[in-house]
Amino acid sequence: QQQVKQSPQSLIVQKGGIPIINCAYENTAFDYFPWYQQFPGKGPALLIAIRPDVSEKKEGRFTISFNKSAKQFSLHIMDSQPGDSATYFCAASNSVTGGGNKLTFGTGTQLKVEL
């Protein structure tokens, strides 16, 4: 059972555009929602994360919007640049369970920002 659904699978935008990547989750016990960025041949790196007590979080050009009632969250990249071209993964976890902070990842979105 896939617990975090991510869309779209791939996305192409022009430089300066605002790509939006969406994720939906099923487990209402999830309380931590990070986004990871991965460049080819490298491991993912944390980009930004949110907890369900806020509806939006901004860090630089990256914004997470969170809708608890709809069980959805999204990543917006303002003024996108070619250097933002990468694969983006959303993830979710339940930090309360005794099993540590096991993240469940979405299937990833390949973003290409064209000049």
Next chain:
Amino acid sequence: DGGITQSPKYLFRKEGQNVTLSCEQNLNHDAMYWYRQDPGQGLRLIYYSQIVNDFQKGDIAEGYSVSREKKESFPLTVTSAQKNPTAFYLCASNERNTGELFFGEGSRLTVL
């Protein structure tokens, strides 16, 4: 510099052979994880360990084995029982019960 070191970066294996992927961290993290990455499937958890000498199965543990004899090391063995082992393997670590996962640069295993 602190971080996670995975080796080898590329590995080729014949069918029927076991292979061990190395993961070492100098971040003094309690928890370590192994993920498998396949195109279009995201990252799937194989095994994780929250403390030395203890580990738990993740979502796709069949055909894999791990050990955690030292805090800084968490090697993964891909056994001949793993039916489709060709993949990109990622090791990660974090402080137990905290958020950010730190990843290594991965090991790409190809079974010939």
